[in-house]
Amino acid sequence: MNSLKKYFLLLVLFGMIVCLDTNWNSMPALGKFLDPYHGCWQNASAETETKVIYDMKGLTKPVEVRFDERLVPHIFAKNNLDAIFIQGYLHAKFRLWQMDMTTRFASGRLSEVVGEKTLSVDRDMRRKGMVYGSENSLNVMEADPESKQILDAYRDGVNSYIQTLHYKTYPLEYKLMGFEPELWSNLKTSLMIKFMADKLSGHTEDFELTLAKKLFGPTFDILYPEHQDEEYAVIPSQCGKSKTSYDTTTSFNNHNINKTIPVSSSSNDKRDRNENAGIGSNNWAISGSKTISGKPILCNDPHLPLNLPAIWYENQLITPTMNVYGVSLPGAPQVVIGFNDSIAWGFTNGYRDVKDFYSMQFKDGSKKDYLLDGKYQASSIKIETIKIKGKPDFIDTVAYTKMGIVMYDPSFPHKGYEGQSFAVDWMAHRGSNELKALTKLNQSKNYTEYVNAIMDFHCPHQNIVFASASGDIAMWSQGLFIHKKEEQGRFIEDGTTIQSAWGDFLPESENPHCLNPAQGFVMSANQINTDKNYPFYYNGIFTEERSKRLTQ
Secondary structure, three states: OHHHHHHHHHHHHHHHHHHHOOOEOOEOOHHHHHOOOOOHHHHOOOOOOOEEEEOOOOOOOOEEEEEOOOOOEEEEOOOHHHHHHHHHHHHHHHHHHHHHHHHHHHHOOOHHHHOHHHHHHHHHHHHOOHHHHHHHHHHHHHHOHHHHHHHHHHHHHHHHHHOOOOHHHOOHHHHHHOOOOOOOOHHHHHHHHHHHHHHHHOOOOHHHHHHHHHHHHHHHHHHOOOOOOOOOOOOOOOOOOOOOOOOOOOHHHHHOOOOOOOOOOOOOOOOOOOOOOOOOOEEEEEOHHHOOOOOOEEEEEOOOOOOOOOOOEEEEEEEOOEEEEEEEOOOOOOOOEEEOOOEEEEEEEOOEOOEEEEEEOEOOOOOOEEEEOOEEEEOEEEEEEEEEOOEEEEEEEEEEEOOEEEEEEOOEOOOOOOOOEEEEEEHHHOOOOHHHHHHHHHHOOOHHHHHHHHOOOOOOOEEEEEEEOOOOEEEEEEOOOEOEOOOOOOOOEEOOOHHHOOOOEOOHHHOOEEEOOOOOEEEEOOOOOOOOOOOOEOOEOOOOHHHHHHHO
C-alpha cells in the first residue's frame, strides 16, 4: 500500500512538473513564468539611469546618452553611424517585443507564436505582397552605399542588445507568450517601413465603389462625386510663391503658379466646436508674417492608432554633422518627424490611391495560367508555408501575374465576391528607398535640400510640410504616382487586358507643391490634394471637414 502511495505521489509530482512546464493555449508555462529567480518578478526593473556611456563592440567611439525627466534619450556620438547603432540598441531595449510583433504581423508570421487564430491575418499579409515589396525595397536600399551602412549599423545595434538577453532578462511579453526573441535583420527594417506603407496606403474602396456604381447607375456620380462643391485643397492651383530668403532656383520650382485666392480669417460658424468632431492627421505651417516672433511655426498631428506602447519613440541624435530631434519608428533608423538646427518637417497622410485591383480569369483551379489579351499566360506560383503554433504547417499557393499578385481567389475570397479572383498592384510593391529620404531630411538645411530629400519618398503618399529658420514655409503632396487615364483604378479593373495595367510614372516635379504662398500658411488634413484644375487624374479617400476648420 505504501509503495502504491509513493507511485501515486510520484505520478502527481510528474504531472505537476509537466503542467507547469507546458504552454496551455494562450497561457505561458507557469513554472518558468513564476520562477522567483528567472520569471516575471525579474521584470520589475530599476529606474533608467540619467546618463549612460556606451562603449561596446560595434562602436568606433564611446557614445553618451542622457535621459531627460521623460526618459527621452539624447544620443551624443562622434559620428552618425555610432548614433544610429545606439538608436537601434535603445529601440530594442525599450521596444523589442513591439518591433518583433510588428514585423511578424507585416511578414505574415504571427501564427508561429499566437496560433491558428491569426492564420487569416498571415495569409492576408503574404497575399498582398508585404514580403515581396520589402525584399524589392531592401535591394534598392542596400544598393545605395550610405543606406546600406545605416541599415547595418541599426541592425547591429538592435542585435547587440538582443545578444545580452537570456530568459531572466527577456521582456515580460516573451515570458507571457512563451517564445524567444530572434535576431534582427535588414529585411525586418524594410518590413517596418512597408508596415507603415500598408497602414497609410493599404486601404482602398475599389470593391465598394464598383458595387455602388452597379447598384446606383446614372445617379452614382451625384452620390459619389470626385470633387465637392466646397473644397480646401492641400495645394490650390493658384497657390504661388513670394520671394524666398535665398535662391531656390531648381526645376521643381517652375511649376508654382502666381497668386492664391485670399481666404478670410473671420468665421461666422457658431456651431458647437465638438460637433462632428473627426479624427485624422493634420499638419500646417504659418509664415513669420502671422507670428509674434516673426518666425514660422510648424505643427504636425499624426493620428495613428493609440498603441501600448506608443507607435513612436522620441529621441535626439547629436553628432559633429547632425543635430536632429523628433520621433522615430521603433524598428527603423533616423527621425521620421522632427527638426534640426535649420528646418522642421512633418507628415500627414495624403490618401491618393496607389493600390488597384484587377478581375482575373484562370484556366483552372491550379492558377497556373491566366487569360490576357485573348491568350493564356503562365503565372509565377509561390508556395507560402505558414507555421502555426501547436498545429501542422499551412500551405498556401499564391499566383503572381503581369497585373499583380493574386490576393483573392476561391480559396481566400473577398467578402461578397466569393468564387472570383482578383490581383492587386500596389506602389509599395516597387523597390524604393524612403530611408534615404529620411536620412537627407534629418540633415537638410534649406528648402532646396528638403525637396531633394523627399524625392526619394515614394510610398505611402504623404503631404510633407516644411518650415525653415530662414523664414520659408512649404508643402509637397509627395509620392510616386502612375499617369492614369480618367477613373483608372477607381473601380475594379479588367485584368484580362494589358490596357488596364499601370503605365508610366508621373514626373515627381509634377507633384502638387507650394512654397511661401501669399496667404501666409500651408495646411493639410487628409482632404483632396488639388482642385479641379490639376491636369493629371487621380482618385482617393478624402475628407474636407478638418481642412475647412484649419483654414478658418
